[in-house]
Amino acid sequence: MQSVVEQEPAQAVAKAPSDPPAIRLENLSKTYPGNSQPAVDGLSLDIADGEVFTLLGPSGCGKSTTLRLVAGLEEPDQGTITFAGKTIVSVADGISLPPDKRNLGMVFQSYAIWPHMTVEENVGFPLRARKFPSHGIKDRVAEVLDLVGMAGMEKRPGPLLSGGQQQRVALARALVTEPGILLLDEPFSNLDAKLREQMRLEVKLLQKRLNIAVLFVTHDQVEALSLSDRIALMSAGVVQQQGNPHMLYEEPANEFVRDFVGKTLLFRGRVETANPAGPMAIRVDGAPDCVVFGRSYDPDGVAAGTGVFIAVRPEDVEIVPAAGGAAPAGMIGGTVSAALFIGERIEYQVEVDEQRVIIIYGDRHDPLAEGARIWLRLRPDGHTAWPSDRSAAEETKDR
Ligand SMILES: Nc1ncnc2c1ncn2[C@@H]1O[C@H](COP(=O)(O)OP(=O)(O)OP(=O)(O)O)[C@@H](O)[C@H]1O
Ligand SMILES: [Mg+2]
Missing domain, CATH: 3.40.50.300 (P-loop containing nucleotide triphosphate hydrolases)
Structure with missing residues (x-):
């Protein structure tokens, strides 16, 4: 620019x-x-x-x-x-x-509206402190209360407001000087x-x-x-x-960043085709026919043949009841070791073949029994790949 x-x-x-x-x-x-x-x-x-x-x-x-x-x-x-x-x-x-x-206007972590003041007095405070002409304060306060959906509440004392209303007042007070x-x-x-x-x-x-x-x-x-x-x-x-x-x-x-933003499931795999500029083909351990694509953001790149962890977001894994035999192409087998019903979904602990134990979400309408054999269908691409040279303790740590 x-x-x-x-x-x-x-x-x-x-x-x-x-x-x-x-x-x-x-x-x-x-x-x-x-x-x-x-x-x-x-x-x-x-x-x-x-x-x-x-x-x-x-x-x-x-x-x-x-x-x-x-x-x-x-x-x-x-x-x-x-x-x-x-x-x-x-x-x-x-x-x-x-x-x-x-x-600037600021709303603090422990929002502070003054309890001894009404809504109007709270919101008008920064204007009074700045010696704003008093005849203009009323209009400005009304305007900004309207903006935060609190019109008509001017005379309400601070303590008689709900948490959400107090938060709106704090917001109105931060905005009243038009920062x-x-x-x-x-x-x-x-x-x-x-x-x-x-x-x-x-x-x-x-x-x-x-x-x-x-x-x-x-x-x-x-x-x-x-x-x-x-x-x-x-x-x-x-x-x-x-x-x-x-x-x-x-x-x-x-x-x-990977583990703070969202949830991650780690699958072991091996890079089949390296690609410094884009997604690499990675074969998932324990599933001979499951190859997925993932990128590494390692500036040194990852060579073919390297063992990696494939980080998969939970929404990129689908649970399919196993139909017997080996998992078909694109899938990996596993066994449900525990099922927790938590309302909108069921959380399954799954022992994945030749992999670590993972927690995965399932639909509450089709519950799986503990001990059930399942296949996991991984989304074919859009994953990330990470070095797998970690301690055994770290590998088994639940994410
Ligand atoms: N007034 C202070 N005197 C001494 N140390 C402080 C003071 N305020 C914060 N710290 C220290 O500075 C570091 C950063 O604190 P800060 O309040 O910025 O964290 P934060 O990211 O806002 O955390 P939280 O999510 O808990 O609010 C912490 O280690 C904290 O203990
Ligand atoms: Mg803080």
Whole structure:
């Protein structure tokens, strides 16, 4: 993009795609006093205008710290933050804009609406704090309450609201100053599963309407996959992979990403035809006629004849009752060793021939008995391949 601008500086039209990102983090690091490990370690990210960008990762990986650095609630030890090309923080240059000058809205992990205030007072607070003309506050508050589906609830005291309503008020309060950036730190974590789903959808629709950049934090991969344009998966303060949800699910860069995003079944196999540029043919151990295609993202490639684990997503395996004899082409045999009915489906523990034990989901309408022989039909392609030189303990570990 930059080269287009450099070649034709007079062409203003070339500017749009090369506009500076809404948020740019460059080489951002933070170690809390007394800690030996950094909470955030050399983090660099670009978030575009109108994009929902999610920081995903296990507890303690540095998600909230990153958000707090962006909000100005913590100071980094190193790095820069720019909003739409404007420097907000530069450790090298001694720049750090105070939080109230950053034009952003934030909803915290433990949402805090003030219990001694009504809905209207809660939402109007940031405007009053900024000395917004008092005659305009009422209208602005009404507008933003309408936006989050809380019109008419202005006079309701904070404690007389449900969890979902409180969350909407917190969202309205974050949006009332019309920020260019919205920071959301696990905003739905206090809600029950149904309400969380509903709020997820509402926030997505709202974000589309407002077209603002949203930096969203969650440790819930379903929430991340369904809400985000792009995701950065973090571990120990470092981004392991960033990309759109499909990329993280289908092209995991390493085992951490593969196992954090979605469930994985590992089958042993051997590479039959190597292909550094695309999918390789891999023969599944214990099933002479079962060859599937999978990619390796190992930059060194995988040679023909190498033993690998084929990582298969559970939805890419179909259970077929065995009709006797050896498994037909494309299938591998197994025996059901346990069946757990969990409502919408049945979870089977399956001892796969010459493989490890796997857990697989089956249809509740056609239950299989414990001890039943089955065949597993693997989707012929779209899998990933991983080195299999692991300890026996790791191999038997359930994923
Ligand atoms: N105020 C603090 N003082 C010292 N250490 C802190 C502080 N806040 C966070 N940490 C440490 O920094 C690391 C990152 O914490 P952070 O809160 O960013 O994690 P997180 O990814 O948001 O986790 P969670 O999903 O549990 O909210 C953790 O090891 C945590 O213990
Ligand atoms: Mg957190």
